[in-house]
Amino acid sequence: MEKGRLEAFSDGVFAILITITVLELKAPHGVSLSALASVLPLFLNYVLSFLYLGIYWNNHHHLLKACRRIHGGIMWANLHLLFWLSLFPFVTDWAGENHSAPLPTAIxxxxxxxxxxxxxxxxxxxxxxxxxxxxxxxxxGADRKGKLSSLLYASAIPVAFFQPWIAQAVYALVALFWLVPDRRLAQALKEA
Amino acid sequence: MEKGRLEAFSDGVFAILITITVLELKAPHGVSLSALASVLPLFLNYVLSFLYLGIYWNNHHHLLKACRRIHGGIMWANLHLLFWLSLFPFVTDWAGENHSAPLPTAIxxxxxxxxxxxxxxxxxxxxxxxxxxxxxxxxxGADRKGKLSSLLYASAIPVAFFQPWIAQAVYALVALFWLVPDRRLAQALKEA
Amino acid sequence: MEKGRLEAFSDGVFAILITITVLELKAPHGVSLSALASVLPLFLNYVLSFLYLGIYWNNHHHLLKACRRIHGGIMWANLHLLFWLSLFPFVTDWAGENHSAPLPTAIxxxxxxxxxxxxxxxxxxxxxxxxxxxxxxxxxGADRKGKLSSLLYASAIPVAFFQPWIAQAVYALVALFWLVPDRRLAQALKEA
Amino acid sequence: MEKGRLEAFSDGVFAILITITVLELKAPHGVSLSALASVLPLFLNYVLSFLYLGIYWNNHHHLLKACRRIHGGIMWANLHLLFWLSLFPFVTDWAGENHSAPLPTAIxxxxxxxxxxxxxxxxxxxxxxxxxxxxxxxxxGADRKGKLSSLLYASAIPVAFFQPWIAQAVYALVALFWLVPDRRLAQALKEA
Known part of the structure; x- marks a missing residue:
C-alpha cells in the first residue's frame, strides 16, 4: 500500500465530510430574522463539527507524515476512523434540528x-x-491529551440525559483544547 | 493515459461514494429511542456498503499498482466498475428504507x-x-475467491424473493470474507 | 498556473459530478416492480449523463496532457467548461422525472x-x-467529429419540441460515437 | 505541514463547493417555460457563486504557490477561509429561493x-x-483591490435592507472586477 494514495483518499473523504455537513443547513422557510434564528442551533453544531473535522484532518496529517509503511491493518484502522467521522453530518443534523435534546446530544x-x-x-x-x-x-508519549479527551466524551454521554447543555459545553471545550495543533508531534518531527 | 490521473479520479469517486451513502441516513423524526431504532436497518445497510466500498478501494489499489500502461479499454472498464459502484447509495437507501423487502434486497x-x-x-x-x-x-491465479463471490451474489438474488434475510446474510458474509486484504497480490507484488 | 493543480481540481469536479448525478435517483416509494419501473427513465438518463461525463473526462485528459503552459485564459475556459458540465445533474433530473417532456429534453x-x-x-x-x-x-485537424457533434445537439433542440424521443436518440447516438476514445489524439501524442 | 497536502485538501473543498451549489438547483415542478423561469433567480445566484468560487480558487492557487512553509497558523487561517466559503451553497439557496429578499441578500x-x-x-x-x-x-503591495472589495461588500449589507437589487449589483460587479486574474501576482511570480 502506498502512503500517497492512502493520504489522497483520506483527504478526499475529509474534504467531502467538512463540506457536506453544511448541506444539512437547509435554507430557512421565510426571510425574517426569526427564520434565520431558527437555523442557529444547527449552524452552531455545524461550526463545532467543522472544527472537529479540521482538528482530525490536521492531526491525521501529522500522524501519517510520521508513518513509513502502510500495511493492511493500518489501512483498515484508517477506514474505521473515517467511518465514525462519516457519521458527523448525521449527528450534526439530528442534534442541531432538535435544539440539543438528550438522546441526539448523547449520540x-x-x-x-x-x-x-x-x-x-x-x-x-x-x-x-x-x-x-x-x-x-x-x-x-503517554498521550494524556488523547486519553483525557476520550474520557471527557464518555463522561458527557450520561450527562447529556440530564443536562444536555453541559454535555455540549464539554464537546465545545475539548474542541478548543485541540485547536492548538499537536505541537509535541510537530516539534519532534521537525527535528527529525 | 497516465496511471496517476486514473488513480486520482478513481480515488475521488471512491471517496465521494463512501461518504455520500451516509447522506441518505436522514435524521430521524423525533428524539426518542424508537426514533433512533427506526434508522437502524438503514444504518446497518450503510455499514455494509461502507465495507464493500472499502474492500473495492483496497483491491482496486493493488490492481492498479500492478498495472503499467493504461489504454482506452482499461479506462472504460474502470469507468464501468465505477458505474456499478455509484449505484450503492441508491440501493443502500432503497433496501434500508424498506426493512429488506424482497425486491430491493434482490436489486x-x-x-x-x-x-x-x-x-x-x-x-x-x-x-x-x-x-x-x-x-x-x-x-x-484462477481467482477462485472472486469467482465464488460472484456466484454467491448471483445465487442470493432468487433467494431474496423467498427469504430476504438469507440473501442479506450472504452479502454480509462475503464482505467479511474479503475484509482480509488480498494477501496473494500484496505478497506477490512485495516480492517484485 | 501549474498544470498539475488545474488537472487535480478538474478531476475533483468530474469525480463529484459523475457521482452526485446518481444522488438524484431517489429510492422509489414502494417495493414493487412497478415502483422500480417508475425510476427507469431517470436511470436511463443517468446512464447517458454518466457516459457523457466519462467521455469529457477522457478527452479533457488527453487535451491537458498535450498542454504545456496554463495562462489565465485557459484557466477560465476550463472553468467555463466545468460550469456547463455542472448543470448535468439538474438537467438529468428534470428530463428524467418528466419522461422526456419537450422542454426538459430541449434544455x-x-x-x-x-x-x-x-x-x-x-x-x-x-x-x-x-x-x-x-x-x-x-x-x-479540422475537428470534424467535434463540430458535427455540436451541430447535432443544436439540431436536436428544435426537434425536441415535436418528437422528444428523436432528440433523445440523437443524444444517445452521439455519446456512442464518442465512446471510442479520440484515437487521433492518443495516437499522435504517443508518437511524441 | 506539507504544502502539497494542504493544496490537495483545499482543492478538494473548492471542487466540492463549486459542484454542490448546483445541487440546490432542484428540477422545477412542471415542464412549462414558466416552471423553468421560476428557477431563474436561483440559477443566476448559482452563476454568481460559481464565479466567486472560481475567483477564490484561482487567487488561492497563486497565494499558496508563493508560500514556502506552512505552519499551524496558516493551516487554520486556510480552514477559516474554507469555512466561510462552505456557506456559499446555503446563502446561494436562501437568496435565490426568495427572489433576493432583503435579509438573505444581506447575509x-x-x-x-x-x-x-x-x-x-x-x-x-x-x-x-x-x-x-x-x-x-x-x-x-497595499492590496487596494482586496480592501476595496471588502469595503464594497460591507457597504452593500445595509443597502440590501432598502434596495436588495443594488446590493446584488454590487456583488456581481465586484465579481466581474476580479474575473481578470491577479496579474500583479502572476507577473511578479513569473519573474521569480
Whole structure:
C-alpha cells in the first residue's frame, strides 16, 4: 500500500465530510430574522463539527507524515476512523434540528468517543510499525491529551440525559483544547 | 493515459461514494429511542456498503499498482466498475428504507454481482496487458475467491424473493470474507 | 498556473459530478416492480449523463496532457467548461422525472451544445498556445467529429419540441460515437 | 505541514463547493417555460457563486504557490477561509429561493465580506512568513483591490435592507472586477 494514495483518499473523504455537513443547513422557510434564528442551533453544531473535522484532518496529517509503511491493518484502522467521522453530518443534523435534546446530544458524544478510540487504534498501529523507540512514540508519549479527551466524551454521554447543555459545553471545550495543533508531534518531527 | 490521473479520479469517486451513502441516513423524526431504532436497518445497510466500498478501494489499489500502461479499454472498464459502484447509495437507501423487502434486497445483490463482474473484466484486461506470465497473473491465479463471490451474489438474488434475510446474510458474509486484504497480490507484488 | 493543480481540481469536479448525478435517483416509494419501473427513465438518463461525463473526462485528459503552459485564459475556459458540465445533474433530473417532456429534453440538448462549445473554446486556446504547427493542432485537424457533434445537439433542440424521443436518440447516438476514445489524439501524442 | 497536502485538501473543498451549489438547483415542478423561469433567480445566484468560487480558487492557487512553509497558523487561517466559503451553497439557496429578499441578500453580502476578511488574514500570515521584502509582499503591495472589495461588500449589507437589487449589483460587479486574474501576482511570480 502506498502512503500517497492512502493520504489522497483520506483527504478526499475529509474534504467531502467538512463540506457536506453544511448541506444539512437547509435554507430557512421565510426571510425574517426569526427564520434565520431558527437555523442557529444547527449552524452552531455545524461550526463545532467543522472544527472537529479540521482538528482530525490536521492531526491525521501529522500522524501519517510520521508513518513509513502502510500495511493492511493500518489501512483498515484508517477506514474505521473515517467511518465514525462519516457519521458527523448525521449527528450534526439530528442534534442541531432538535435544539440539543438528550438522546441526539448523547449520540453526538458517542460518535466523538468512538472516533477518538478509532484514532487511538490507528496511532497505536503506526507506533507499533515504527518501533517503540521511534520519534513518533516519543512525541506521543503517554498521550494524556488523547486519553483525557476520550474520557471527557464518555463522561458527557450520561450527562447529556440530564443536562444536555453541559454535555455540549464539554464537546465545545475539548474542541478548543485541540485547536492548538499537536505541537509535541510537530516539534519532534521537525527535528527529525 | 497516465496511471496517476486514473488513480486520482478513481480515488475521488471512491471517496465521494463512501461518504455520500451516509447522506441518505436522514435524521430521524423525533428524539426518542424508537426514533433512533427506526434508522437502524438503514444504518446497518450503510455499514455494509461502507465495507464493500472499502474492500473495492483496497483491491482496486493493488490492481492498479500492478498495472503499467493504461489504454482506452482499461479506462472504460474502470469507468464501468465505477458505474456499478455509484449505484450503492441508491440501493443502500432503497433496501434500508424498506426493512429488506424482497425486491430491493434482490436489486442490492444484482448491483453487487454486476460490480464483481465489472471488476473481473478490469482485472482480465490488465492481466492481458501485462502478459500471462506476469506476477499479477500468477498472483491472481484462477481467482477462485472472486469467482465464488460472484456466484454467491448471483445465487442470493432468487433467494431474496423467498427469504430476504438469507440473501442479506450472504452479502454480509462475503464482505467479511474479503475484509482480509488480498494477501496473494500484496505478497506477490512485495516480492517484485 | 501549474498544470498539475488545474488537472487535480478538474478531476475533483468530474469525480463529484459523475457521482452526485446518481444522488438524484431517489429510492422509489414502494417495493414493487412497478415502483422500480417508475425510476427507469431517470436511470436511463443517468446512464447517458454518466457516459457523457466519462467521455469529457477522457478527452479533457488527453487535451491537458498535450498542454504545456496554463495562462489565465485557459484557466477560465476550463472553468467555463466545468460550469456547463455542472448543470448535468439538474438537467438529468428534470428530463428524467418528466419522461422526456419537450422542454426538459430541449434544455438537456442545450446544455450538451453549450458544453461542446466550451470544450471547443478550451481546445482552441490550447492549440493557439502550442502553435499551429504543434502535434496537437495536427491531431485535432479540422475537428470534424467535434463540430458535427455540436451541430447535432443544436439540431436536436428544435426537434425536441415535436418528437422528444428523436432528440433523445440523437443524444444517445452521439455519446456512442464518442465512446471510442479520440484515437487521433492518443495516437499522435504517443508518437511524441 | 506539507504544502502539497494542504493544496490537495483545499482543492478538494473548492471542487466540492463549486459542484454542490448546483445541487440546490432542484428540477422545477412542471415542464412549462414558466416552471423553468421560476428557477431563474436561483440559477443566476448559482452563476454568481460559481464565479466567486472560481475567483477564490484561482487567487488561492497563486497565494499558496508563493508560500514556502506552512505552519499551524496558516493551516487554520486556510480552514477559516474554507469555512466561510462552505456557506456559499446555503446563502446561494436562501437568496435565490426568495427572489433576493432583503435579509438573505444581506447575509449573502456578509458571507462575501467575511470570506474576504479571511482571505486577507491568510494572505497577511503568508506575507509575514515570507518576510516583508519578499516578492509576494511586493506583488500584493497595499492590496487596494482586496480592501476595496471588502469595503464594497460591507457597504452593500445595509443597502440590501432598502434596495436588495443594488446590493446584488454590487456583488456581481465586484465579481466581474476580479474575473481578470491577479496579474500583479502572476507577473511578479513569473519573474521569480
Amino acid at each position: 453526538y458524544g458517542a460518535v466523538l468517543f468512538l472516533a477518538s478510540v478509532a484514532y487511538f487504534v490507528l496511532q497505536s498501529l503506526i507506533i507499533t510499525e515504527q518501533g517503540c523507540d521511534s520519534k513518533l512514540a516519543a512525541a506521543i | 442490492y445483490g444484482a448491483v453487487l454481482f454486476l460490480a464483481s463482474v465489472a471488476y473481473f473484466v478490469l482485472q482480465s484486461l490488465i492481466i492481458t496487458e501485462q502478459g500471462c506470465d506476469s506476477k499479477l497473473a500468477a498472483a491472481i | 438537456y440538448g442545450a446544455v450538451l451544445f453549450l458544453a461542446s462549445v466550451a470544450y471547443f473554446v478550451l481546445q482552441s486556446l490550447i492549440i493557439t498556445e502550442q502553435g499551429c504547427d504543434s502535434k496537437l493542432a495536427a491531431a485535432i | 449573502y453580502g456578509a458571507v462575501l465580506f467575511l470570506a474576504s476578511v479571511a482571505y486577507f488574514v491568510l494572505q497577511s500570515l503568508i506575507i509575514t512568513e515570507q518576510g516583508c521584502d519578499s516578492k509576494l509582499a511586493a506583488a500584493i
